[in-house]
Amino acid sequence: MRDFLIAPSILSADFARLGEEVENVLEAGADVVHFDVMDNHFVPNLTIGPMVCKALRDYGISAPIDVHLMVQPVDRMIDDFAKAGASIITFHPEASTHIDRSLQQIKDAGCQAGLVFNPATPLHYLDYVLDKVDVILLMSVNPGFGGQSFIPATLDKLRQARQIITASGRDIRLEIDGGVKVDNIAEIAAAGADMFVAGSAIFNQPDYAKVIRDMREQLAS
Ligand code: DX5
Numbered sequence: 001m002r003d004f005l006i007a008p009s010i011l012s013a014d015f016a017r018l019g020e021e022v023e024n025v026l027e028a029g030a031d032v033v034h035f036d037v038m039d040n041h042f043v044p045n046l047t048i049g050p051m052v053c054k055a056l057r058d059y060g061i062s063a064p065i066d067v068h069l070m071v072q073p074v075d076r077m078i079d080d081f082a083k084a085g086a087s088i089i090t091f092h093p094e095a096s097t098h099i100d101r102s103l104q105q106i107k108d109a110g111c112q113a114g115l116v117f118n119p120a121t122p123l124h125y126l127d128y129v130l131d132k133v134d135v136i137l138l139m140s141v142n143p144g145f146g147g148q149s150f151i152p153a154t155l156d157k158l159r160q161a162r163q164i165i166t167a168s169g170r171d172i173r174l175e176i177d178g179g180v181k182v183d184n185i186a187e188i189a190a191a192g193a194d195m196f197v198a199g200s201a202i203f204n205q206p207d208y209a210k211v212i213r214d215m216r217e218q219l220a221s
């Protein structure tokens with residue numbers, strides 16, 4: 001069986017009890033913490049920054065933290081998040097003037113690097129930087145908010161991204177973000193994803209372990 005990672009998006013967690021929420025969702029079987037950073041500029045919402053990432057590390061969270069930067073400019077956030085304990089840092093190519101340099105900066109800071117593609121953003125941004133990419137993150141909603149519906153055209157894009165990864169022969173994660181639920185996760189995996197961000201599908205349910213178990217059951221089918 002392929003190695004699938006479940007990454008709950010803490011955007012839908014109860015921010016007043018964030019440490020406890022992250023602890024609970026990891027105990028419930030999650031693999032990675034997906035950390036959405038929004039700046040009210042690149043996307044129309046405002047969330048959390050490096051201080052909150054560091055606070056989670058200080059609280060004792062040791063799981064990988066996957067920082068999804070929806071900010072512009074990108075570069076000055078990179079070192080701050082690396083120092084705050086980020087494991088993976090991804091950014092949107094439209095938000096960086098020098099994409100190659102931003103990727104290199106993430107790697108130099110000791111983190112895994114990734115590019116994020118909005119629903120209408122073409123994959124050709126990968127053409128000359130694939131050797132610096134550890135994660136390709138496809139947005140299956142327009143970024144900014146949790147609880148939106150999965151955009152079906154993303155399935156084709158996942159297949160294209162999977163082909164690019166296979167042809168490269170490199171070990172690159174294919175992450176999907178937006179509208180992932182128990183009902184559609186099997187289809188999304190069949191299209192090529194191997195890392196699944198889910199916010200509302202997990203945090204809006206009382207029993208996180210049950211949702212994650214149901215997702216893994218779908219992935220095994
Ligand atoms: C949207 C964020 C997502 C969001 C996903 O801009 O990048 O990570 O939290 O939420 P759901 O799973 O509810 O679509």
Ligand code: ZN
Binds near residue numbers: 009034035177197
């Ligand atoms: Zn995200």
